[in-house]
Amino acid sequence: MCGIVGYIGARRAEDVLLDGLRRLEYRGYDSAGKATVQGEAIHVVKTPGKVVHLTEALARTPAPGSVGIAHTRWATHGEPNQANAHPHLDCRGELAIVHNGIIENYDRLKRGLIERGHAFRSDTDTEVVAHLIEEYAAKLPLEEAFLAALRDVVGTFGIAVVSRREPRKLYAARRGSPLVVGVGVNGEYFLGSDPAALIPYTRDVVYLGDDEAVVLTDEGMETFSFDRTRIQKQREQINWTVDEIERGRFPHFMLKEMTEQPSVIVNSTRGRLDVDNGLAKLGGLKDVDDRLRKIERLSLVACGSAYLAAMVGEYMLEEYAEIPTETELGSEYRYRKPILDPGREAVIAVSQSGETADTLGALREAKEKGALTLGIVNAVGSTITRETDAGVYLHAGPEIAVASTKGFVGQLSVFALLTVLLGRQRRMSQATGSRIAAELAALPAKIERILAQSDRIKALAKKYANAQSMLYLGRKYNAPVALEGALKLKEIAYIHAEGYAAGEMKHGPIALLDPSFPVLAIATKDSIYEKVKSNLEEAKARRAPVIALTNEGNDELVRIADDVIFVPRTIEMLAPILNVIPLQLFAYHMAVARGYDPDKPRNLAKSVTVE
Numbered sequence: 001m002c003g004i005v006g007y008i009g010a011r012r013a014e015d016v017l018l019d020g021l022r023r024l025e026y027r028g029y030d031s032a033g034k035a036t037v038q039g040e041a042i043h044v045v046k047t048p049g050k051v052v053h054l055t056e057a058l059a060r061t062p063a064p065g066s067v068g069i070a071h072t073r074w075a076t077h078g079e080p081n082q083a084n085a086h087p088h089l090d091c092r093g094e095l096a097i098v099h100n101g102i103i104e105n106y107d108r109l110k111r112g113l114i115e116r117g118h119a120f121r122s123d124t125d126t127e128v129v130a131h132l133i134e135e136y137a138a139k140l141p142l143e144e145a146f147l148a149a150l151r152d153v154v155g156t157f158g159i160a161v162v163s164r165r166e167p168r169k170l171y172a173a174r175r176g177s178p179l180v181v182g183v184g185v186n187g188e189y190f191l192g193s194d195p196a197a198l199i200p201y202t203r204d205v206v207y208l209g210d211d212e213a214v215v216l217t218d219e220g221m222e223t224f225s226f227d228r229t230r231i232q233k234q235r236e237q238i239n240w241t242v243d244e245i246e247r248g249r250f251p252h253f254m255l256k257e258m259t260e261q262p263s264v265i266v267n268s269t270r271g272r273l274d275v276d277n278g279l280a281k282l283g284g285l286k287d288v289d290d291r292l293r294k295i296e297r298l299s300l301v302a303c304g305s306a307y308l309a310a311m312v313g314e315y316m317l318e319e320y321a322e323i324p325t326e327t328e329l330g331s332e333y334r335y336r337k338p339i340l341d342p343g344r345e346a347v348i349a350v351s352q353s354g355e356t357a358d359t360l361g362a363l364r365e366a367k368e369k370g371a372l373t374l375g376i377v378n379a380v381g382s383t384i385t386r387e388t389d390a391g392v393y394l395h396a397g398p399e400i401a402v403a404s405t406k407g408f409v410g411q412l413s414v415f416a417l418l419t420v421l422l423g424r425q426r427r428m429s430q431a432t433g434s435r436i437a438a439e440l441a442a443l444p445a446k447i448e449r450i451l452a453q454s455d456r457i458k459a460l461a462k463k464y465a466n467a468q469s470m471l472y473l474g475r476k477y478n479a480p481v482a483l484e485g486a487l488k489l490k491e492i493a494y495i496h497a498e499g500y501a502a503g504e505m506k507h508g509p510i511a512l513l514d515p516s517f518p519v520l521a522i523a524t525k526d527s528i529y530e531k532v533k534s535n536l537e538e539a540k541a542r543r544a545p546v547i548a549l550t551n552e553g554n555d556e557l558v559r560i561a562d563d564v565i566f567v568p569r570t571i572e573m574l575a576p577i578l579n580v581i582p583l584q585l586f587a588y589h590m591a592v593a594r595g596y597d598p599d600k601p602r603n604l605a606k607s608v609t610v611e
C-alpha cells in the first residue's frame, strides 16, 4: 500500500528519500515520486512502476535540496500513471503534497475548486488537498492554511507537504493512516508511514496520533491538533535491527520469513509459558485481568490471513476455554450493526500490521459500543495497539513479504497462549494447560523438520506448476488452514484455488473434479481423520490428482494419494501451526516455478490502510 518518506536536514534529501522508498517497497505499490525543495524551486519527479524507475529518472536529472518528500502509490482513484503518481502540486507549483488514505469528499471539494478556477492535472483524490491549501494560503500563513484544509477533508490521510514559500519546513498530519517522525542527530528529521523507512538513520521516533499535525524545521519539531493546540509527544525507541528487515542470504523475504518460524514460536512464547503449572502469562493483558474473568463471549475481527488465523483461534477458544467465540471479517463487522454485550464481551482485533483499515474500523465500532477491546498484533506501536484497551504482541519481527507467513504462525501461537490463559481462569485443568504448554514448547523443533523438506516440496511444486485450479480440503482446526493454503496459492502463484471445509466437498466443489484439478487434503491423524480420508478417496474416484498432508509414520495414504507430505505429530489444536507450513512452502515454490516474485504479488498490498 502507499508509502510516505520525508526528510529535512543537511544531507542530500534525494538519497534519503530513495533509500526510504526502497525500504517501503514491500508494502506493494504501482508508481513512485518525490519532491525536493531548494530555495525558490520545487523539483518534482514521478514515474509509473517501480522505485528503480524513479531512481533511473533521478540519475538523469538529479535535483539539489536537503528538504523533501517522496511517495509510493497504490492506486485507489485514477490509474497508476505518471500524472496520478504523487507528489501533487497546487496551480502555481508552490507546494507539493504526498498522501496515503482516501479523501472521501474529494468529489464535492473538487467541483468547488474547479468552479473557483483551480486547474487539476490528475484524477486523484489527493490533488484536491494541494488546491485547498493553496486557496487558504492566499489569505493565511501556510501553517494555518494546511490545518484549515485538513479540517475540510473527510476521510483518512497520512499527509506530508513541502513548499517553496517556506523552503525549510516540512508539514505532516495524520488521520487514520500511520506516520512516524524519526529524530536524527544534529537536528535532522525523517518522516515515514512505516518505521522501516527510518531505521537506518535513527531509532528515536515519535508516532503521530490521529488528528495530529507536525511541523519539522531546522530548529525542531512541533506537534499540535488541527485546531492548533500544542501537543506534547513522547519519544519512543525502535528495537528492530536493520538486519531483521533485510533479506540476508535468502532469495526472497517470504522464504526468510518461513524459515524464521521456529523462532517465532520461541519468541512469542518466551517468558509466557509455565509448563509445570499449566499456565500462560500475558503481561499485556494484566491490567484487564478482572474484566477478562467476566467475559462470556468473544468476537475476533480480522482480514485476510489474520482472519483465517482467528478462525483457528475460535476453535481453540471454544473447545478449551469454553467461551462462545465468533470470527468476523473486519469489513463486514464494521457495517453490520453488531449486537454487543459490553460488560461480558471482548472484541479482539487480530492484525499483523496493526494498521488494516477494516480491522481498525471494526475495532472502533466495538469500542463505541463499549466492549473490552484487545489486540493480537505484530507491529509494535501500530494504530491498533494504541487504540485497544490491552493486547498481546506476536514478537515475530517485521514481516516484509506481502503474503503473511510468520505472522500467521505467530497469531496461532498467541491464540494458543490466550486459550490457556482464559481456559485456566475457567475450567481448564492444570494437566490440560501443561499439555498444551509442553506441546507449544516442542513445536520449534518440529517446524524445523518440515522446513528441511523444502526441496521435496519444491519438486512437488514443479510437478503441479501448470495446474489451472486447485482444491484445498481440511476439517475442524484444519478447515481454516485449507483456506489459508488456497489463499497463499492465489495470492502469489496466481492459480485459482478453492479452500473448503472437507465435509462440504460433496455439496459443490466435487462437481469440478477431474484429472486436471488437483486436490490437496490435510489429513493429519486427529479426531476427524477418517472422514477426511473418505473425502480423499472420493476425490481419487473422480480421478483428481491428490496430494495428502499427513503425519510421519502414517503410510496408509501413500496407497490412495499421488503424493504425500509428512509432518510431525502434535495435539489437534496445535496441528494448524505445523500443517500450514508445507502449504506456505508449496505456494512459494509454485510462484517461483511459474516465474513470479512471491514477495511482491501483483495488485496486493502488505498493509491495506484503505477500505
Ligand code: G6P
Residues within 6 Å of the ligand: 303, 304, 305, 306, 350, 351, 352, 353, 354, 355, 356, 359, 402, 403, 404, 604, 605, 606, 607, 608
Ligand atoms: C493484506 C495482506 C495479507 C494480510 C491482510 C491482513 O491483504 O496481503 O497478507 O493477511 O492484509 O493484514 P493484517 O496486517 O491486518 O494482518
